Amino acid sequence: MKVKKDFIRSWFYNKKLKEKIRVLFLVLVMTHIATFFLTYYFIKKNMLDYMLDSNYNTMISIGNNLNVEFEAVDTMSKLIMTNSNVLKYLRANEYGKFISSHDAIMAMYEISNMFNHVSSIYIFKNKRDYIHISNQITYINTDLIFSSDWQDEIIKNKGLYVIRVNGDGAFEKRSGDLVISFIRIINDIDTQMPIGIIAINLNDNILEKTYKDMVSTDRNFGYFDDNKSLLIGNYEFEKLIEIDMLNDEYKQFIKQDIGSATIASYYNISGMPFVLAQTGRITFLKYFSDQAIGVSLIFIILSIVCLCVIGVFLFVYIAKPIDILMQYVDIVKKGWTKKNTKNEYLTSKKIKELSISKSTLIEVNEIINELINKEREMQKAELEILQEQINPHFLYNTLGTIADLALQLSNDKLYDAVETLGNFYRKFLSKGSKEVSIEEEVSIVKDYLKLQKLRYSEVFEDEYDIDEDLLGIKVPKLILQPLVENSLYHGIRLKGEKGTIKISIYSKDNKMYIVVFDTGIGMSKQQINQIMKEDDKKSFGFKRTIERIRYYYNEEDVFEIVSQEGAYCKVIIKVPL
Amino acid sequence: MYKVMIIDDEKSLRNLLKNIIEREKLDLVVVGEAEGSIEAINTIDDIRPDIAFVDIKMPFMDGIELSKIIINRYPDMQIVILTAFNDFEYARKCVGIGVCEYLLKPIVRADIRNTLIKIIEDLNAKKTYTKEIIKESYEEICKSDTIDNIKLYIEGNYLKPDLNVAAIAQEFGFNASYLSRLFKAETEIKLIDYITECRMKKAIDFAKKGTLMYVTAKNVGIPDPNYFGKCFKKYTNKSYSEYKKIICKSNNII
Structure with missing residues (x-):
């Protein structure tokens, strides 16, 4: 975890400023959007919870309403059952049938008129005899009613009522509408023996009435029977409620949509073959006022726009200019002297974009160039003074005079020495071209070593292994002599025994290798590492030589030192061909 | 060789x-x-x-x-x-x-x-x-006229430092060595010596006026005072400064 954190941190620090701003900006926008969605989510959740709660209460109260309705029907049935005329009809034998049935029917009318929802009332006597009143035409299946299958449950329930939809197929309204049959057995008050069955068929609006007041555009109710088929209500219930699940007493389903949710629930009303179903749609935004929504929308949009503007501003006016400045600094670091196209491009086009101050940068540019030119002229003047001090004419003429003297004395050895010295200085001091051919460079070293041999003939031998194809290659002047001088003074002479200096020049892989090898005291790894350090005064000549080579070829990797302490040292210069 | x-x-x-x-x-x-x-x-x-x-x-x-x-x-x-x-x-x-x-x-x-x-x-x-080309033409020309003309030419051109036998030969259309021989035969003096003599005579005139040597040298067509000195000494057996001294003395005596 810590590693990952460090990784992210270093990743962020390594990014360019431009990209950092981009990332920050992105994070800000994301946070904003996330906050918005979180707020929305919590509001929605609270609302849903509230809705679910209130839904449950509504269902219970609807269930209670239905129970109240049936209690009224229960009362009605009891009034009919205990009516003396009805009892008279039920107790009468076959001969007094006509009169007593008339009175009973009249009593039934009177009682039923006090109650709502009544569609028809049937009172069955044993042996297929029955009386009835009805408000709507109703068909009756007497065979079914007098079958023991149909009557078993009713009889088993003793005096308690049974509610059946359409009387389990016994009744059917001509209009096709449902009837809810309220059926119970009639016991003789005196003997407490069953003497008949009463069936009160109720219109389906008894169910509807229970929820009528609570219906709205977003809320609908309906009833299923215990066979799980829809009695009244919208067909959408069948889609929303998984019918198989109707076994529980109470259950809710939530179907989420964008900006709204649909809640479906059902409630098994105890003691009745009915399942109350409800669907409700919540539109969350409905709970905010239009103004609130408008204001918050404007706020959100404004803040995102602000972020964008700030981001763009930061990017265009701060990050990008800094970026360009950094590029500038890079170019300055690499050196203004090189007039490459990139530089030109920057000075012309990109600075325009900078717009902070084109002239300032160009001024800086000019000042730097001026300084460089001044410095260069100073160096040139110093060099010229130095060369003037050496005064080749005087030197050459003097050397000529000495050579002449040597010849007059017939001292050939002396003459040779003077001639070599003259030759060496002629090449060494020659100004003008800064580059010379390998051939000349090697001949300078040969003369140099020849002169050094006059002093140290016992100390070293020199060997050459030079690829003749490379003799014409141009190299910066005097890169070999300082290396050879180092080999002699810091390598071989310090060893105290005779050594060899070998110069090899060859090409490999499109590179030219100039190798100065000596069997001197060599160098330790530490010394090799130290050699290019700025504060090391001893290696001044070597450093300057390497710097010149680097500058000339515009390459960093131009040399390598291989050495074994006490055995040898090998300086390898590699330059592009 | x-x-x-x-x-x-x-x-x-x-x-x-x-x-x-x-x-x-x-x-x-x-x-x-x-x-x-x-x-x-x-x-x-x-x-x-x-x-x-x-x-x-x-x-x-x-x-x-x-x-x-x-x-x-x-x-x-x-x-x-x-x-x-x-x-x-x-x-x-x-x-x-x-x-x-x-x-x-x-x-x-x-x-x-x-x-x-x-x-x-x-x-x-x-x-x-x-080798084959070199043929000297010994034409019979009016020698004395030529010599006079050459002398006149020298008189008119001695101020030029590059005046020498070859220059005159070129001017008159002669082979240089032929001209030398011809001049020597006619005047018993080498042409180059005649030129120098001519210049030295002028130089003596300058010396008499007390002119400094390097100025004189320039004025007689030998702008190198070292070489002028040599020539002057050869001609008069005295160095220019010695000569000047003597002249001055004799002038004073007079």
């Missing part, structure tokens, strides 16, 4: 070069030396070298001017320019006037040897070619 002349203001270099040339045994002989261009112009007709070493940096008249004159008057003569690396730009001008060889100072035997071998080869090739 080819003849070599060395023109350099450094005596040691002249000696060194001479020594080296002799030691190298290239069938060459150093027949003359000159300290400067002016001396060279006045002596070169007598010497007639095949090869001339010319130092590029000399006072009064530099090696390039001299080379131009030599190439113009002695087209067969081979010139070797002596130069230090410093003067290289300067020396490059020589290419334009037709000088073919350079030697870098300080001189090195190997370089000299290589250069001379090349020149000798060139000369050998030319010699076989030119």
Whole structure:
């Protein structure tokens, strides 16, 4: 975890400023959007919870309403059952049938008129005899009613009522509408023996009435029977409620949509073959006022726009200019002297974009160039003074005079020495071209070593292994002599025994290798590492030589030192061909 | 055997070069030396070298001017320019006037040897070619008229520092050596000596007026006061300053 954190941190620090701003900006926008969605989510959740709660209460109260309705029907049935005329009809034998049935029917009318929802009332006597009143035409299946299958449950329930939809197929309204049959057995008050069955068929609006007041555009109710088929209500219930699940007493389903949710629930009303179903749609935004929504929308949009503007501003006016400045600094670091196209491009086009101050940068540019030119002229003047001090004419003429003297004395050895010295200085001091051919460079070293041999003939031998194809290659002047001088003074002479200096020049892989090898005291790894350090005064000549080579070829990797302490040292210069 | 002349203001270099040339045994002989261009112009007709070493940096008249004159008057003569690396730009001008060889100072035997071998080869090739052409025309011309004309010409042109036998020969359409012989036969004095004599007479006039030597030298067509001094001493047996003193004394006495 810590590693990952460090990784992210270093990743962020390594990014360019431009990209950092981009990332920050992105994070800000994301946070904003996330906050918005979180707020929305919590509001929605609270609302849903509230809705679910209130839904449950509504269902219970609807269930209670239905129970109240049936209690009224229960009362009605009891009034009919205990009516003396009805009892008279039920107790009468076959001969007094006509009169007593008339009175009973009249009593039934009177009682039923006090109650709502009544569609028809049937009172069955044993042996297929029955009386009835009805408000709507109703068909009756007497065979079914007098079958023991149909009557078993009713009889088993003793005096308690049974509610059946359409009387389990016994009744059917001509209009096709449902009837809810309220059926119970009639016991003789005196003997407490069953003497008949009463069936009160109720219109389906008894169910509807229970929820009528609570219906709205977003809320609908309906009833299923215990066979799980829809009695009244919208067909959408069948889609929303998984019918198989109707076994529980109470259950809710939530179907989420964008900006709204649909809640479906059902409630098994105890003691009745009915399942109350409800669907409700919540539109969350409905709970905010239009103004609130408008204001918050404007706020959100404004803040995102602000972020964008700030981001763009930061990017265009701060990050990008800094970026360009950094590029500038890079170019300055690499050196203004090189007039490459990139530089030109920057000075012309990109600075325009900078717009902070084109002239300032160009001024800086000019000042730097001026300084460089001044410095260069100073160096040139110093060099010229130095060369003037050496005064080749005087030197050459003097050397000529000495050579002449040597010849007059017939001292050939002396003459040779003077001639070599003259030759060496002629090449060494020659100004003008800064580059010379390998051939000349090697001949300078040969003369140099020849002169050094006059002093140290016992100390070293020199060997050459030079690829003749490379003799014409141009190299910066005097890169070999300082290396050879180092080999002699810091390598071989310090060893105290005779050594060899070998110069090899060859090409490999499109590179030219100039190798100065000596069997001197060599160098330790530490010394090799130290050699290019700025504060090391001893290696001044070597450093300057390497710097010149680097500058000339515009390459960093131009040399390598291989050495074994006490055995040898090998300086390898590699330059592009 | 080819003849070599060395023109350099450094005596040691002249000696060194001479020594080296002799030691190298290239069938060459150093027949003359000159300290400067002016001396060279006045002596070169007598010497007639095949090869001339010319130092590029000399006072009064530099090696390039001299080379131009030599190439113009002695087209067969081979010139070797002596130069230090410093003067290289300067020396490059020589290419334009037709000088073919350079030697870098300080001189090195190997370089000299290589250069001379090349020149000798060139000369050998030319010699076989030119031998047949050289025919001296001994036309019978009115000798005395010619001599008078030459004397008049010298009278009119002695101020020019580059006046010498070859210049006159070119002017009058003669072969230079023929002209020398002709002049000697007619006047019993060498033409170059006559020119010098003419100049010295003028110089004596200047001396009498007490003119400083270097001014006189310039005014008689020998702008190199060293060489002028030599000539004056040879002619009068006295140095210019001695001569001036004597004249002044005698003037005072009078």
